[in-house]
Amino acid sequence: MTGALELEGVYQHVNGHMALRDIRLALSEGDWLLIVGPNGAGKSLLMRLILGLDRPSAGTVRVLGQDLERLGGRAMHHLRRRIGAVLQGGSLLASATVLDNLLLPLRDAPMSRHEMARAARLAMTLLQLDGLENHRPRALSLGQQRLVELARALIHQPRLLVWDGFSDGLDPVAIRETLAMLGKLRENRRLTLIVTDNRPDVLTDTAHRIAVLDRGRLLFDGPAAELEPAGATRLELRSALWGRP
Numbered sequence: 001m002t003g004a005l006e007l008e009g010v011y012q013h014v015n016g017h018m019a020l021r022d023i024r025l026a027l028s029e030g031d032w033l034l035i036v037g038p039n040g041a042g043k044s045l046l047m048r049l050i051l052g053l054d055r056p057s058a059g060t061v062r063v064l065g066q067d068l069e070r071l072g073g074r075a076m077h078h079l080r081r082r083i084g085a086v087l088q089g090g091s092l093l094a095s096a097t098v099l100d101n102l103l104l105p106l107r108d109a110p111m112s113r114h115e116m117a118r119a120a121r122l123a124m125t126l127l128q129l130d131g132l133e134n135h136r137p138r139a140l141s142l143g144q145q146r147l148v149e150l151a152r153a154l155i156h157q158p159r160l161l162v163w164d165g166f167s168d169g170l171d172p173v174a175i176r177e178t179l180a181m182l183g184k185l186r187e188n189r190r191l192t193l194i195v196t197d198n199r200p201d202v203l204t205d206t207a208h209r210i211a212v213l214d215r216g217r218l219l220f221d222g223p224a225a226e227l228e229p230a231g232a233t234r235l236e237l238r239s240a241l242w243g244r245p
């Protein structure tokens, strides 16, 4: 099985403190990893390293078989075409329509306008966003904006999807529906998924693997089903990391 992600001994030093310590992770193609941890645990820093937006202070980050340290600008550009990302804080262009936002990742792609329009239509239908093409992001609910970001991340058919801050702006129904939809995508496209969240109630059986990150360290990494046998019940995790049951 092809390696989708390998992190070896990764450290990240930020503003005078070690924000990530000795992170080791390995994912195969088609794996689904949910990384949970409280605010400030280091989830976004870790996602930025995986996306090649920052370089680690130490250690190796290998994404879809490529060592990011060794990639030049062109190779990195090529690799990014195989990765989709939904980042925290919203990244839609406020002045552009939903359709123009969706087409952003395809602007350098060797595709005709007809092919681009078709790809956009498919992504919109997949996420039940039909009819919103000509709206500006601010006319949509927060949940719809997140789904447009997801549609944009998927439009170029990536091999790896990174979603930082999964439940931000999504209500419980949207969380359930989106998790189910991600599960189908993973199955149908053999997409590798890395999703982070800071809410313990998103600890779910949907993801195959769960990693618990706290103050820059991985406290647990394994099959969701092993969390409890490992002695870290969901209740204990909640009370240890989030202060109360």
Ligand SMILES: Nc1ncnc2c1ncn2[C@@H]1O[C@H](COP(=O)(O)OP(=O)(O)OP(=O)(O)O)[C@@H](O)[C@H]1O
Pocket (backbone or CB within 6 Å): 014, 015, 019, 037, 038, 039, 040, 041, 042, 043, 044, 045, 046, 088, 165, 197, 198
């Ligand atoms: N650009 C930055 N400058 C200074 N410190 C930073 C920066 N980015 C992150 N940090 C610090 O690194 C640590 C990890 O932050 P990070 O944003 O990765 O946490 P997180 O787990 O994503 O939190 P949240 O759930 O709130 O998004 C925190 O102590 C944070 O203050």
